[in-house]
Amino acid sequence: MLDLIRQLWQSACMDKPERPSCVVRDGSFVFTITGNREKWAELCQLSGVPSHAQQVFDGNTLTCTWPSIADELFSLTGPIAQRKANYEVRQQQVQMARMVQRSIEMNDVAMIEAGTGTGKGFAYLAVCMAMDKKVTVSTSNKALQAQLMHKDIPFLLEIFPGKKAVLAQGKGNYACRAKMEDLSGTILSNDINSWYWETQTGNIEEIEFPLTFDERKAMAIDDNCPGRKLCQFGQSCFYYCAKDEYEKADIVVTNHALLCINLAFAGANILPQTDVVVVDEAHKLVDYARNTLGMELPYTTIVKALDIIESYGIDSDADPLAARFSSEVAGYIAQKSDPQISRPNDEFATGVQLSEALRE
DSSP, X not given: OHHHHHHHHXXXXXXXXXXXXXXXXXXEEEEEEESOGGGHHHHHHHXXXXXXXXXXXXXTEEEEEEEOHHHHHTSTTSHHHHHSTTOOOOHXXXXXHHHHHXXXXXXXXXXXXXXXXXXXXXXXXXXXXXXXXXXXXEESSHHHHHHIIIIIHHHHHHHSTTOOEEEOOOGGGBXXXXXXXXXXXXXXXXXXXHHHHHOSSOBGGGOOSOOOHHHHHXXXXXXXXXXXXXXXXXXXXXXXXXXXXXXXXXXXXXEHHHHHHHHHTGGGOOSOXXXXXXXXXXXXXXXXXXXXHOOOOOHHHHHHHHHHHHHTTOOOSHHHHHHHHHHHHHHHHHTSOHHHHTOTTOOOHHHHHHHHHHHO
16 A cells, blocks of 8 residues: 555656545645545555645545645745746756655655756755754765755755754764874874864865875774773864764765665764655665675685695585585576676575585
């Protein structure tokens, strides 16, 4: 039933309603049920009818009506048009924004494809802000982050004043106070030392002069960080102070890699909990997930491990298993097209046996 309702609202948002029960009419969502009185509550819940919707009962028919925020925001008389010269309504943007609202109201997932120039950032951000939802926006590149942080969000904050937006980055983007205090006046340049004593954020990305790889490595927080509680500079740590601001924010802009790490290590609370998560350029997320969380074990590594075992004169079943494993993988790949090779549920029986043999 949920799949059907989802499909009906998708077509309605695109101004091509499949049934009269789900339509967008005069800037409002309209949900109509005829008959099945005993299922009215269930159907309204599945359809995400908000509590503020107007309900009209006419015999055996229930009609629920509530405003489409997208049609209000992006109309020629809306708040965006009032602040943009020569504003023109982009119907694809309106349709996308409707889908964002409906997915939030239905507590559902929406996968939306929109072309260049649609104004995707405005579509999802404006709706989330109008609905007073805290949102995490994940992007694949810094250019899109910059557009959101320096163009789209500042404009929308004029319409929705009082809201706060932050850019969430990994700890490696911040200068480590402990390391900087130890290195101050030594291998670091005068420019770096001056920047350190003047910066309010400690974000290395904000440095405008050239940095060498060694300089960045020397000053950045790394995996040796003991954590806030164990570091003498924990309370003033640039990274943890930035994280404190994440919790206060209405909009958190981040990158796919950090989003994947946050999902994999939920207890670490790398990113704050928000009402909505938007994955912009979602087609690139799988690559970031694989690169961030995946592990690679080349066959040559297995061979080297076997050579070490053999050099010690240890009898092992691993050698023939490795040969069978190699043959099994080669046969598997030969039968698959490239997009299928990385399917996560496939398992190699000899690979499991080889792993157990190497442990022994």
